[in-house]
Amino acid sequence: MKKIVFLFLILTILSCGDDDISTGIIPPADSETPTKPDSEIPEEPDTEMPPTNDPTSNCEIDADTDDFSVIEPIIIDGFKMTQLLPNNSLVTPWEITIGPEGYLWVSERESYKIVRINPKTGDSDELIELNDATHFEFQTGLLRIALHPEIGQDKGNDYVYASYTYNDGVYKQKIVRMDYSIDDNCDADLSNTTSILTDLPASGDHNSGRLVFGPDNTLYYTIGDLGANQFTNKCQPVLSQIIPIQAEIDNQDWSNYPGKILRINLDGTIPNDNPVINGVKSHIYSYGHRNAQGLIFPKTEYYIPTNMARKPMTKSILSKWEKIMDGLM
Numbered sequence: 001m002k003k004i005v006f007l008f009l010i011l012t013i014l015s016c017g018d019d020d021i022s023t024g025i026i027p028p029a030d031s032e033t034p035t036k037p038d039s040e041i042p043e044e045p046d047t048e049m050p051p052t053n054d055p056t057s058n059c060e061i062d063a064d065t066d067d068f069s070v071i072e073p074i075i076i077d078g079f080k081m082t083q084l085l086p087n088n089s090l091v092t093p094w095e096i097t098i099g100p101e102g103y104l105w106v107s108e109r110e111s112y113k114i115v116r117i118n119p120k121t122g123d124s125d126e127l128i129e130l131n132d133a134t135h136f137e138f139q140t141g142l143l144r145i146a147l148h149p150e151i152g153q154d155k156g157n158d159y160v161y162a163s164y165t166y167n168d169g170v171y172k173q174k175i176v177r178m179d180y181s182i183d184d185n186c187d188a189d190l191s192n193t194t195s196i197l198t199d200l201p202a203s204g205d206h207n208s209g210r211l212v213f214g215p216d217n218t219l220y221y222t223i224g225d226l227g228a229n230q231f232t233n234k235c236q237p238v239l240s241q242i243i244p245i246q247a248e249i250d251n252q253d254w255s256n257y258p259g260k261i262l263r264i265n266l267d268g269t270i271p272n273d274n275p276v277i278n279g280v281k282s283h284i285y286s287y288g289h290r291n292a293q294g295l296i297f298p299k300t301e302y303y304i305p306t307n308m309a310r311k312p313m314t315k316s317i318l319s320k321w322e323k324i325m326d327g328l329m
Contacts, residue, residue: 175264
């Protein structure tokens with residue numbers, strides 16, 4: 001694994017109080033706790049913990065040091081902002097998530113690398129470079145990453161998924177799966193890249209590319225309208241409300257997937273319980289979107305997409321969304 005240059009990253013840490021929380025039963029102040037002679041007190045059992053087989057236990061993220069900061073930390077209203085690494089150390093960072101070892105994982109859109117950063121020491125290393133990815137304009141390159149919910153749990157699901165644009169004669173986007181491994185020295189690696197869904201439409205703009213796991217153990221993926229009807233794509237038709245016909249799906253022709261949110265099995269196939277729209281079952285779970293770069297699952301278990309113009313999801317908006325979804329279910 002190659003060590004890469006230190007990167008610039010801002011960590012925001014909310015300072016919390018040090019109030020003690022008591023548990024158990026406390027005897028009244030005027031009561032006395034009976035004692036036994038030393039000879040009657042049994043010896044305490046050996047409480048030494050057995051050695052762990054978890055290699056992430058060697059990933060020293062709890063290092064007690066503040067010496068790694070490249071500038072003096074800034075504290076504002078209880079928030080501490082620390083610059084971990086020098087400026088301009090990342091090449092267009094796009095996705096930031098937390099890995100199973102507690103490190104920060106970052107996708108670099110234009111270098112096609114996934115790197116990880118120790119949030120305490122600032123040390124960073126490269127997990128993989130996806131060499132068949134292509135950055136050619138605006139919102140292209142290595143887009144998003146999603147970690148399997150059971151990664152690092154010894155359940156046989158040590159997988160990481162990623163989405164990116166590539167050139168196959170024409171520009172397209174794909175979703176791939178990688179194997180995750182880590183050794184006893186906390187040296188991690190991504191390998192064995194396998195394509196699970198290819199030939200998805202792409203352009204230089206509005207690819208979206210948001211990739212998340214749903215509570216139903218399927219992948220949800222957003223594809224934007226590809227910037228149709230604006231700028232260099234002003235002559236391209238908007239396909240957000242165009243539904244593919246059955247023959248297209250049978251031939252794995254995904255050309256009418258722009259402006260959609262897809263729901264995908266982990267092997268790239270179409271889930272059996274996906275909605276039937278205009279008599280056709282496909283990967284499409286929702287349609288009519290512009291550039292959904294945000295996608296979350298709140299406690300309602302409904303997905304909430306957000307377009308590029310990000311606005312706060314207030315309780316009022318969420319309530320209205322829930323009513324709309326209830327009416328559709």
